[in-house]
Amino acid sequence: MxxxxxxxxxxxxxxxxxxxxxxxxxxxxxxxxxxxVEDLGWNGGVSAAAIALGATTRLRVGIGIAPAPLRSPALLAMELATLERAFPGRLVAGIGHGASNWMAQVGLAPKSALAMLEETFTAVRALLRGEKVELDGREVHIDGVRLVHPPEVAPPLVAGVVQPRSLELAGRVADGTLLAEGHGPDDVRTAWELARKGGAGDGFGVVAYAAGAIDDDPDRAAAALREFLAGHAAWLGRTPDELFTVSGTAAQAATRIEELVDAGAQTVILRVFGPEPLGQMAALLAARAAEPAEG
Known part of the structure; x- marks a missing residue:
């Protein structure tokens, strides 16, 4: 294991x-x-992270993802700094392009999605380091802003992206890449290759989301995922059977996690379908604990 x-x-x-x-x-x-999750019309990511952090003492909480066009970099940095100071070492923040149709709905579609993402990362990271930021970019404009209470250590910022140019950008501006559900081991390897091309160094990491359904009956697990996979495959431009899942029996799901890890994922996050999602996660943890340790 x-x-x-x-x-x-x-x-x-x-x-x-x-x-x-x-x-x-x-x-x-x-x-x-x-x-x-922060999705337009659904839930706010920063407020949800604050709730989860306040309710726990050890758990690391990730925001996946804050859409760059929807979030002022100055405000996002202020929010993240507040959470990191109150709950040091327990926050990871994902930032992405946001769904283009949703950004258009609220009048925030950027002229250049890549410039928006790069400039947002640049500004937020500098602000979290306590720097005074002057940025007159293509999409982001900040005139002499500095945080009064920057965190002692800036939380990791990961890029929730899909396309090759954005995956390469992640290596240049982020601390990691967050891959959407459905991406498998080959996609993890590709994310690493493009991140390294972009300049990723030590400390960079890959977080992999995965759709999951864990059941003693593998057919029942597959049925729980079917509707989601059909819609998600269309979004990714793939067929449902091309999408990677962490599903089946607990032992089978544990093996699927190992496939992602062997490809280079350091964190695997399950989006669980079917009844009792935390019961499913507990079964997965037990199956992993039963595996012999490596080395």
Whole structure:
């Protein structure tokens, strides 16, 4: 069994009222991470992260993802700095392009999505380091802003991206890449190749989201994922059978995680479908614990 952070997503479809109890139980069963979602019309990522961090004492909380066009870099840096100072070492923030149709709905579609993402990362990282930021970019304009309370250590910022140019950009501006559900080991390897091409150095990492359904009956697990995979495959431009999942029996799911880790993922976050998602995660952790340790 290889060393990897295992976490769970608090799905955007779930009522935020249940987040406190879910976060506490996720911590109790031994998960490493809980990732919250920011999608237009669904939930706010920063507020959800604050709720989860406040409800727990050990769990690392990830924001996956904050859409760059929707978030002023200055405000995003202020929010992240506040969380990091209050809960040091327990925050990871994902930033991405945001769905283009959603950004258009709110009048925030950038002229250059790549410039918007790069300039957002540049500004947010500098602000979190306590620097005074002067940036007159193609999309981002900041005139002499400095945080009064920057964190002692800036939280990691990862790029939630899909396309090759954006994956390369991640290596240049981010601390890691966050891959969407459906991406498998080959995609993890490609993300690493492009990140290194972009200049990724020591400390860079890959976080892999994965759709998951864990059941003693593999057919029942597959049925729980079917509807999601059909819609998600269209978004990725793939067929449902091309999408990678962490599913089946607990032992089968544990093996699938190892495939992602062997390809270079340091963190695997499951978006769980079917009943009792944390019960499924507990079964997965037990199956991993039963595997012989490497070395």
């Amino acid at each position: 290889t060393n990897v952070r295992i976490g769970v997503m608090y799905d955007r479809a779930w009522d935020p009222a249940g987040l406190v109890g879910f976060a506490r139980q996720a911590e109790e069963i031994g998960l490493d991470d809980l990732w919250v």
